[in-house]
Amino acid sequence: MSEENRGIDYAALFDAIPTPLSVLTPDLVITAANRAYLEIAGRTREEVVGRPLFEVFPENPNDPEADGARNLRASFQRVLDTGKPDTMLLQRYDIPVPGTDGEYQERYWSPLNTPVLGPDGSVVLIINRVEDATAYVRDSLARTGAVAGPPLDPMSGREIAEAELYARARELYEHNERLRRAHAREHQVALTLQKAMLPTHMPLKHRHAAVRYRPAAGSLNVCGDWYDLINLSEDRFAVAVGDVVGRGLEAASVMGQLRSALSASMRVADGPAQALYGLDLYARSLDGALATTTVKIDIDTHTRTLTYSSAGHLPPMLCHPDKRVEYLDQATDVPLAARSRPSHRPQAITTYTPGSVLILYTDGLVERRREAIDAGLERLAESLARHSDLDPEEIADNLLEDQGMNDGNPDDVALVVIRL
CATH class of the missing domain: 3.30.450.20 (PAS domain)
Structure with a gap:
């Protein structure tokens, strides 16, 4: 005193x-x-x-x-x-x-x-x-x-x-x-809509995964981000994330329809590029779907390959056992319904070593006002490399902490972490 x-x-x-x-x-x-x-x-x-x-x-x-x-x-x-x-x-x-x-x-x-x-x-x-x-x-x-x-x-x-x-x-x-x-x-x-539309469990044949969904602070607790993981066969499963423009019930409704359409397409399409091509056709008939971004990856545990295609989405990251982080950015195209006419999507393949860590995420995890997106990507890659020896649940929590998500995120965030 x-x-x-x-x-x-x-x-x-x-x-x-x-x-x-x-x-x-x-x-x-x-x-x-x-x-x-x-x-x-x-x-x-x-x-x-x-x-x-x-x-x-x-x-x-x-x-x-x-x-x-x-x-x-x-x-x-x-x-x-x-x-x-x-x-x-x-x-x-x-x-x-x-x-x-x-x-x-x-x-x-x-x-x-x-x-x-x-x-x-x-x-x-x-x-x-x-x-x-x-x-x-x-x-x-x-x-x-x-x-x-x-x-x-x-x-x-x-x-x-x-x-x-x-x-x-x-x-x-x-x-x-x-x-x-x-x-x-x-x-x-x-809240009810969110619970109905987002998956609540991992694929039965692949338990080495963690997911996080964080709505924007102050929002209705449901937005346009989504994730999905499904089994394709004994040795293959698929993972996808996406982001609809906007927030609230309208964006959530569009998100649910696109997620359901992609989930169905993932099961029958011959690879991610064909799945996104079919989703692009559907998005053109859906109000509010314009400029939606999404990325899909098929994971083959027998051949140890990742086959992926992206519709304007930020690149997934693959952290190898030696801590080297690879951006999966070799098959990126425009967002859904962005072209005047639909066209076939690119597709790329990369290999992985057992023990690697794959993450998919939406832009709310890395984008910051008055900061270049590359800075956010570099920050996320460094964090992933630093925590890659942990189990997926711990990696997910640490990535959110390092990106400042525990203080209230200004945008929606979906994150999927998979130990390959």
Whole structure:
């Protein structure tokens, strides 16, 4: 503590702050409340401190449309989930009238909830700041005919303008709440869609593989990236990754259709190039499929060869036992449906030594703003070589860590790691 701060009574300072403040535990128990808070709430310190907030201020059971408590709980949860302040616009939250039998007083508040973080970054306390806007709102609603009766007190022109601002803020908040609820429903649909469309297990005959799927931070948790692994015969299996332009349910829907089409084509086509040619024909009839990138590899464990073809996708990487990383970039063509007319795709073959590691990935793993793509590819290749002696699950985790994916990736990421 600095010399000038020594001797300050912080408890007295907190109590003297004119802004109404209370301090809550993560379980929403009130641990402290200043004088201003107690005055606007009409409570004594003994009536609030040490008690759950929603026990002290329960929701008005006489108002079937009351949503203040639910909105406030949601705000606290956002603070706990993100560790960031959450500003709530105008809220109606009626409070019980002390000394009455179930009587509630109509009140309007403008809350701000701020986290106090512990050494490990977790939320240990929440500061709940509230401003009582009841007089402003009641006056504004009375003048517009929304409620009967005169304003609570005579108001100046400035206060009238503030009241109108509060009323508009309330409308905006309610609109935002409707958007939040709609987003939550869409989010649940997206999660269900993702689980239905992405494979959940490795091919039965090849267990030396790991996959990772990371949606972009802040997205609906489902996007246009996909991966697939299938058995072709006793000694052969196929792997593919792809990336549809865009995010959200529309991109996910296109992704599911393309993945299913490619999965079927992989089973009957004579090699990756023919499979991608058939997928290109299908993509031309599918809205939203333009410029999709994908790469497919057939792995023959008997001949120890990799046969591959790419439609505009970043090159898979093959790390040999001597740590040399080979880019599989000798059969790259344009993305799906990018040409005015379909044409046959190139195909290349390379050999591998048992113990090598193959990775396929989408661009979210390596692309960064204000950085050349080559820098991201070099960073990934170096990481792959450094961790190639580990098992596929550990390699996948380390690649994501080295590429900064554990801090929240700005774009979708699909990654497949295979020990050959």
